[in-house]
Amino acid sequence: MMFARVVLFYLLLSASAGIWGLLMLVIAPFLPYPWRYYLIVNRWCRFAVWLTRHIVGIRYEVTGRENIPNQPGVVLANHQSTWETFFLQQVFSPQTTLIKKELLYVPFFGWAFALARPIAIDRSNARDSLKQLSKAGGERLAEGIWILVFPEGTRVLPGQPAKFSRGGAALACANMAPVVPVAHNAGEFWPKAGWGKRPGKVTVMIGPAIYPKGPDPRSIVEVNRQAENWVNQALESLGTPSTQP
Template sequence: MSLLYPLRIALFYFLLAFSAFAWCLVCLVCAPFMSFRMRYRFVVQNWCRCAVWLGRSLIGLRYQVQGTENIPTRPCVILAKHQSTWETFFLSAYFEPLTQVLKRELLRVPFFGWAMMLVRPIAIDRDNPKAALRQVAKQGHERLEQGAWVLIFPEGTRVPVGQQGKFSRSGAALAANAGLPVLPIAHNAGMFWPKAGWGKRPGTIQVCIGPAMHADSEAPRAVAELNQRAEDWINAQVQILEQQARNAS
């Protein structure tokens, strides 16, 4: 790895922050006059593509996607592994329009939070899990009916490589109640963009889109079974992708 690599990481963060600030200012002026789909493309998709491009150009974070044939034609609930910030950028750019479940505090961030409010996120209070579940169920169903993908990180927060968080059933319940499948997504982004620290490692992030999974009914047992099936697939696939990355290094 080049001795200049830390400088490239610093430049990446500077340009990421600067572009976010500048883009949010533009969006706050222009986006309120757009339809939701156009607003999503303008506010989120364009900037997230820029973030992914900066990662690839400056710090060598390339990616490959497997399983694109598994993507349903109709938007549904996406359940994805959460290891880093990279997959937030990537998935927000890859699927559109997309609604993300995020912590309410992010909307209070000047400019960034204000711009995020324009694309109808599901902003939950993590300190009140029961209310958060009801909010995800209600607003998530509304977004699905409006033709948006709903992205949920069922572990709730970023989990370091080699560890597994407890999977919330909220995404599986939302999909079952809407009569739609969940789309599981695994990746190994945490091996190149760790949860802790500013360090990065160049390489090719593998993203694997799994088969759409349906619940047999809306019953709690069927929801639990669907959630477990998605969790098992994601965790098993993540282990495979991480091992492949270790073997290639």
């Protein structure tokens, strides 16, 4: 029964991405950015989360919304699955996401997604990627747009410690923007590998904002350390303890 639900879920998700992407390619180029983001990304991601809940039974709860500052900043979240890439779009909005550029090559939806101005990087060139994140990220923050970064760089299995690279912290410090750490256990229900899904409730925890003291290397290290430590402590409280000694 669950296998059939998962197959149905992916059929509906893929069909909706193609149809929605094609429709947005026709409509979105004529809209201002806020409407483009809202229609291309926010609305479709809400639909994806709705499908996840009602077809495969993955529910969610969020704690710590009161910690979200009024000004946009950099969200540093652990990365376990695809679910959080959908869900966090509706918590921090408008938002741009640091993604691998290959995603923009996906027919229809990837092409439409490019109109929402994500920060698409080439992971094989770390130096150029950092420069691109710094330049484009600074521009987006100045425009009042949140930036979502998964500082682990790839999806990590539940139970493994979060190890953050410093790119997101460096971006926040360079622009004196707040960092908001986010922890979740989505990987327990939407695994990193394979198509399998397990019904259950994802808990998303939003931590207190971290405000940089300056753009210097010491401040970057400190902000990154605080965010990483908070996420690991939150994961332990969620029952996905770190395997660190």
